[in-house]
Amino acid sequence: MPPTVPIERKRVPLTKFHNATGEYLDMALRSPIVLTSHGRKRQIVADSAYFERLEELARGNIIEAMDIQVASIGDMPQDLRQRILANQPTEAEIANDKWND
Numbered sequence: 001m002p003p004t005v006p007i008e009r010k011r012v013p014l015t016k017f018h019n020a021t022g023e024y025l026d027m028a029l030r031s032p033i034v035l036t037s038h039g040r041k042r043q044i045v046a047d048s049a050y051f052e053r054l055e056e057l058a059r060g061n062i063i064e065a066m067d068i069q070v071a072s073i074g075d076m077p078q079d080l081r082q083r084i085l086a087n088q089p090t091e092a093e094i095a096n097d098k099w100n101d
Helices: 014-019 021-030 048-058 078-086 091-095
Strands: 010-013 033-037 040-045
Touching (some): 010 014, 014 021, 014 033, 021 033, 021 040
Parallel strands (some): 010 033
Antiparallel strands (some): 033 040
């Protein structure tokens, strides 16, 4: 598993947030911001849709949360369909939980 890369978020002291709440709430619509107190993280302010997607992911509803559109194999071009079918693991590979990439 590749190492995780920390995401840098805008950090805003609580006092600045209180003095310009509207501005920071607008910012949070584009990307979550971290509210700090004495340099330590206190809360995250994020768009509600972002938070709802996180909750869906936490529940294991990855396809719904990522809004992934599933295509039928019949809707795919013939050459793509053939490549996909040719790369499916065999029953023996699946049983051994090991197959070629």
